[in-house]
Amino acid sequence: MKSNPGVHLWVVQRVTAMLLGIAVVVHLVTIVTAVRGGLSAREILERTQGNEAWLLFYVVFALAAGLHGAIGLRNIAAETIGLRGRGADLAWLAAGLLTAGFGIRAAIGLYA
Amino acid sequence: MAEPASLKVSVWRGGEDGAFQRYEVPARTNQTVLDVVTHIQRELDPSLAYRFACRVGMCGSCAMTVNGRARWTCRTHVKRVVDADGALELRPLANLPVIRDLAADLSPFFDKWQRARGTFLPKQSPDGAVPEDFAVVPPASKARREADAGIECIGCAVCYASCDVVAWNADYLGPAAMNRAWTLVNDVRDGARGERLDAVAGDAGCHSCHSTQSCTERCPKNLDPSSAIAGLKRVLFWDTLLGRR
Ligand code: SF4
Ligand code: SF4
Ligand code: FES
Numbered sequence: 001m002k003s004n005p006g007v008h009l010w011v012v013q014r015v016t017a018m019l020l021g022i023a024v025v026v027h028l029v030t031i032v033t034a035v036r037g038g039l040s041a042r043e044i045l046e047r048t049q050g051n052e053a054w055l056l057f058y059v060v061f062a063l064a065a066g067l068h069g070a071i072g073l074r075n076i077a078a079e080t081i082g083l084r085g086r087g088a089d090l091a092w093l094a095a096g097l098l099t100a101g102f103g104i105r106a107a108i109g110l111y112a
Numbered sequence: 113m114a115e116p117a118s119l120k121v122s123v124w125r126g127g128e129d130g131a132f133q134r135y136e137v138p139a140r141t142n143q144t145v146l147d148v149v150t151h152i153q154r155e156l157d158p159s160l161a162y163r164f165a166c167r168v169g170m171c172g173s174c175a176m177t178v179n180g181r182a183r184w185t186c187r188t189h190v191k192r193v194v195d196a197d198g199a200l201e202l203r204p205l206a207n208l209p210v211i212r213d214l215a216a217d218l219s220p221f222f223d224k225w226q227r228a229r230g231t232f233l234p235k236q237s238p239d240g241a242v243p244e245d246f247a248v249v250p251p252a253s254k255a256r257r258e259a260d261a262g263i264e265c266i267g268c269a270v271c272y273a274s275c276d277v278v279a280w281n282a283d284y285l286g287p288a289a290m291n292r293a294w295t296l297v298n299d300v301r302d303g304a305r306g307e308r309l310d311a312v313a314g315d316a317g318c319h320s321c322h323s324t325q326s327c328t329e330r331c332p333k334n335l336d337p338s339s340a341i342a343g344l345k346r347v348l349f350w351d352t353l354l355g356r357r
Contacts, residue, residue: 004310004313004314004315005314005315006313006314006316006317006319006320007313007314007319007348007352008352010314010319010345010349011349011352011353014349015353075320078281078315079277079280079281079320080280084315
């Protein structure tokens, strides 16, 4: 197999798209259900603190969102301003993971 | 539609930095755009460069940009593209270097067929010898039908000139080369599937296609390169995900 970053990034983008499709629905349903009958910080923390399934879900969600967005921006940058190459790919990957990292940090904040 | 008595034809003259020149050509019934160009070259200006061969839609050499849109000119009737004002604008095909006037240089287009491994490589005899027996390919099989769907390409480059991704990325293989690759991926007699899939994968290949279907919309042979490219993506998706490549 030849090394061709385009293929793997494309596969990652498709898989994260599928994950996001499910995750966004779960996320929205959770919000709507949680908001019913008012919303308080205590109520949220009661639900999220120590909840492993909840943490896992949001870690996966944040990773998928970060990577999906960064790969999309990579493609747009390549086609519009001709930003291409290994260095650019690594920078986009870093940007994606960094974005995911912010999301994961927030989730951990609510879990711990 | 009212038929204009004469056509006001703007024709691209010169290379990339050329300009339009205007000609007045008598309108005739059942006139094709290629007839108009031929009239200009024979009667008005013998220095006009353009390309054609078969005049019946088989060779793929007569394509030009007609009123902003790539078309095969030998099978395009003037009355289909001209309004009552009789205005016709002719340019060489887009996304290709201009040789002169209406002749575009198709080398990059055909080089990409090579790059996409558009040549059949017999499985039974990679050395090129004639196989001992006939290969049996059931006409109703799925692979055969996929291959049939794309096989009638005449190499006119109308799709290539209509594709935005080609304009954005000079390395992009383009619809025709990948349509060809897809017919071979579905040819059960072919032995170069792996190399071909490698050749069409990635940013210069099928993964940059936006599936906008300009190629399919404009192909004069009614082929569907966009679906062929989607087929390549599908095969590569599963092969990559399952570690088969
Ligand atoms: S479907 Fe793909 S190959 Fe066809 S015109 Fe659009 S981007 Fe180009
Ligand atoms: S796919 Fe259609 S438009 Fe493209 S080169 Fe072949 S015949 Fe021409
Ligand atoms: S001249 Fe052969 S296809 Fe038009």
